[in-house]
Amino acid sequence: MSKLQSLVLLTHSMSLAEKKAFRIRSLRNKAEPDYIILYDVIEKNRELPTASLLSEFLKERPKASVETTVKYLYELLLDTMLDLRKEQDSFYYLFNKILKARILYEKSLFDECFGLLEDIIDHAEKYENYYAMLLASRMELDYLLALNFPNLNEKTLLKKQFKLNEALKYVRKINEQSSLYENLKHRIVNKGHARSQKQKDELNDLVFSEISIVASQNLDNFEISKLHQLFQSNYLISVGDYKSALNSYIELNNLFEANKHLWSNPPVYYLHTLEGVLESLRSIHNYEGMAYFISQLKAIDSQSAGFRINLTCITFLYELFPSLDRGDFATSLALMDTYSEMLFEKLFTLNRARQAELCLYTALIYFGNSEFHKAHKFLNQIILRGKNYYYLPLYRTIRLVNLMILYKLGDFDLIKYEIRSMKRVLPDAAKDYKIERFLFKFLSKQLPAGALNRKQLIERTMKEFEEIQQDVFEKQILRIFDFTAWVESLLRKMPLSEVLQIRTNDAITKLS
Numbered sequence: 001m002s003k004l005q006s007l008v009l010l011t012h013s014m015s016l017a018e019k020k021a022f023r024i025r026s027l028r029n030k031a032e033p034d035y036i037i038l039y040d041v042i043e044k045n046r047e048l049p050t051a052s053l054l055s056e057f058l059k060e061r062p063k064a065s066v067e068t069t070v071k072y073l074y075e076l077l078l079d080t081m082l083d084l085r086k087e088q089d090s091f092y093y094l095f096n097k098i099l100k101a102r103i104l105y106e107k108s109l110f111d112e113c114f115g116l117l118e119d120i121i122d123h124a125e126k127y128e129n130y131y132a133m134l135l136a137s138r139m140e141l142d143y144l145l146a147l148n149f150p151n152l153n154e155k156t157l158l159k160k161q162f163k164l165n166e167a168l169k170y171v172r173k174i175n176e177q178s179s180l181y182e183n184l185k186h187r188i189v190n191k192g193h194a195r196s197q198k199q200k201d202e203l204n205d206l207v208f209s210e211i212s213i214v215a216s217q218n219l220d221n222f223e224i225s226k227l228h229q230l231f232q233s234n235y236l237i238s239v240g241d242y243k244s245a246l247n248s249y250i251e252l253n254n255l256f257e258a259n260k261h262l263w264s265n266p267p268v269y270y271l272h273t274l275e276g277v278l279e280s281l282r283s284i285h286n287y288e289g290m291a292y293f294i295s296q297l298k299a300i301d302s303q304s305a306g307f308r309i310n311l312t313c314i315t316f317l318y319e320l321f322p323s324l325d326r327g328d329f330a331t332s333l334a335l336m337d338t339y340s341e342m343l344f345e346k347l348f349t350l351n352r353a354r355q356a357e358l359c360l361y362t363a364l365i366y367f368g369n370s371e372f373h374k375a376h377k378f379l380n381q382i383i384l385r386g387k388n389y390y391y392l393p394l395y396r397t398i399r400l401v402n403l404m405i406l407y408k409l410g411d412f413d414l415i416k417y418e419i420r421s422m423k424r425v426l427p428d429a430a431k432d433y434k435i436e437r438f439l440f441k442f443l444s445k446q447l448p449a450g451a452l453n454r455k456q457l458i459e460r461t462m463k464e465f466e467e468i469q470q471d472v473f474e475k476q477i478l479r480i481f482d483f484t485a486w487v488e489s490l491l492r493k494m495p496l497s498e499v500l501q502i503r504t505n506d507a508i509t510k511l512s
Contacts, residue, residue, distance in 0.1 A: 002050070003067075003070050003074065004050055004054065004066075004070050005050050006074065007042070007070050007073060007074045008042055009352065010074065010077055010078075011039065011042045011077065012042075012046060012351075012352070013352070014077070014081075014306075015305060015306025015307070016305045016349075017084060017305065017306065018077075018080060018081055018084060018306070019043075021080050021083065021084055022077065025076075025080055026039075034065075034069045035072050035073040035076065037057060037060045038061075038064075038069050038070070038073055039073055041053055041057045041060065046348065047385065057069075088264070088266070088304075089265060090127040090129060091129060091132075091264065093123075094120055094123060094124055094127070094129055094132040094136075095135075097119070097120045097123075098120060098136055100116060101113050101116045101117050101120065101136070104116060105143055110143070110147065110150075114140065114143070114144075117136050117139060117143075118140075120132065120133075120136040121133055121136050121140070121163070124136060126261070127261070127262055128221065128222050128223060130170045130171050131171065133163075133167045134167045134168060137164040137167060138164065140160065141160060141161070144157075170221060170223075170224075173213070173221075173224060174221075174223050174224060174227070176213055177210075177213060177223075177224055177227040177228065177231070180206055180209055180210050181227050181230055181231045181234070183206055184203070184206050184231060184234055184235060184238075185234060187202075187203065187206075188238050189472075191472060200239050203235065203238065206235075207235065210228070210231050214228055222255070222259045222262050225255055226252065226255060226256075226273075229248055229251055229255060230252065232245075233245045233248035233249050233252065233277075233280070234280070237284060242286055242289075246281070246286065246289040249277045249281070250292065252277070253273075253277070253293065256270050256273065265302075266302035266303075266304045267300060267302070268307070270300070271297075271300065271307075271310075271314070274293055274296055274297055274314075278290055278293050278297075278314075278318045281293070282318070282321050282325070285504060285507040285508050287321075287322040290318060290322065293318075294315065294319060297318070298315060309343070309346050309349050309350060310350065310351070312339070312342055312343050313343060313350055313354050313357075313358055316335070316336075316339045316343055316358075317357065317361060319335060320332055320335055320336075320361060323335065324361065324364065324365065324368075325500065326500060326501050326505075327368065327497030327498065327499070327500030327501045328497065328501075329365060329368030330369065332368065333365055333369055336362065336365055343358075344358075344362075352389060352392065353392055355381075355382070355389075356382050356389055356392050356394050356395065359378045359381055359382050360379070360382075360397065362378045363376075363378040363379045363398075363401060363405070364401065364481060367401070367404065367405060367408070368496060368497060372405050372408045375405050376405045376406075379398055379401065379402050379405065382395070382398055383398065383399065396422075396433075396436070396477075397477055397480050397481065399418065399422055400439060400477075400483065401481065403415055403418060403419070403439060403443055404483075404486060407443055415443055415444075416444065419440050422436075422440070423440070433473065433474060434467075434474055435468055435474055435477060435483050435484070436477075438464065438468070438487075439483060439487075442487060454491065457491060458488075458491045461487065461491060462488070465488070482500065482503065485499045485503055486499075
């Protein structure tokens with residue numbers, strides 16, 4: 001990705017507070033420098049491709065150095081975002097103070113330096129930021145050594161060294177716990193959930209290691225406790241113990257609620273955790289369990305406009321999924337209408353990944369309600385700006401849904417064109433999914449009219465679907481939307497809503 005493309009994406013991702021802070025910072029210049037003109041061009045022409053933005057900028061400033069202006073604006077935007085976060089997030093706050101302490105030492109303001117380092121260490125301990133505590137403690141001891149330990153007795157020195165060693169122990173324990181959780185998630189992603197006792201036994205090495213680590217640790221530490229609950233809940237889901245997994249997720253939520261002083265402002269990491277919990281519960285069709293965590297989403301409060309719109313989008317999506325997954329498209333449409341003003345009218349204030357996600361699921365709602373032109377219009381907002389979205393993992397799914405819509409609109413020439421285009425582009429993105437290859441083949445042919453041929457086709461197709469649905473990699477795309485259900489609805493001449501309802505009920509029955 002070029003520096004200009006990165007700048008465009010960074011500019012479009014800015015919250016209202018960040019834009020306001022940048023404008024205030026820019027007002028210090030009486031004249032309009034090149035970087036302000038470039039910023040305005042990017043901000044006012046969201047739909048233009050990168051090359052056109054560059055042309056628009058050069059019309060305004062033909063003698064400007066594009067490379068220098070792009071680099072300067074990019075760094076300035078990052079500095080503006082950093083300045084805002086220093087007062088909102090303890091992580092940014094502490095590391096900014098560490099840099100200030102270093103400057104004070106270099107300027108020989110030793111009392112001020114050591115006073116600031118003590119304050120950093122106290123706050124790092126309070127916020128359980130052992131990385132900041134480790135760095136500040138090490139700096140303090142290095143500076144004391146360089147100054148020959150002024151007014152420092154051995155007892156105080158030993159106490160400072162003990163504190164540093166304790167921070168090291170916590171960092172090591174957190175790293176061990178993180179490694180086990182990462183290994184578990186990697187196995188689940190690449191091998192899928194355990195479907196036999198043998199596959200369950202293959203996770204025993206991780207489980208035993210986790211048990212031994214937890215037994216030797218103090219679970220009063222927030223980060224260790226969080227990782228422990230994440231490991232437990234993900235393991236329990238992977239082996240099919242869904243009720244215990246839900247209890248573990250509730251304990252995780254209670255842990256966050258009991259440690260609000262450790263939240264960032266806005267609480268981004270808590271939101272990520274809730275979203276991860278809800279995604280896990282949705283993937284196993286535990287919609288009852290989702291209700292509790294959706295209520296926790298609604299209880300989050302923040303002054304950040306950018307955070308609030310993102311929170312609103314996530315809340316809408318997880319309120320939507322129980323209805324959408326069941327094929328209840330009428331209820332899905334009614335829910336969408338209730339979010340019209342607070343979400344859909346602010347679509348382009350979301351980051352690109354959220355825009356793509358929201359447009360995809362909105363298109364599916366319209367598709368399920370046979371409003372194919374509206375579905376096509378929503379997806380086109382992403383597809384026509386393809387260069388800005390193609391890097392997203394969701395983009396390939398969006399194009400597959402678009403093929404379904406074109407099929408219903410009867411535009412078979414455009415389907416052939418799109419398939420050729422996707423075959424050229426998608427294999428380079430990551431992995432060629434079986435469901436993609438199936439849909440390309442299926443949509444390129446006309447369905448047989450004869451009952452006998454159709455019956456044979458159904459039998460052959462359902463056998464192929466069984467293989468696709470058991471493949472862990474295919475599940476990654478089918479959990480977004482079950483394309484096999486749509487094909488089955490066409491072959492059996494049944495409403496899509498009915499097929500989805502049957503499949504979801506079967507999945508819920510297996511869960512209970």
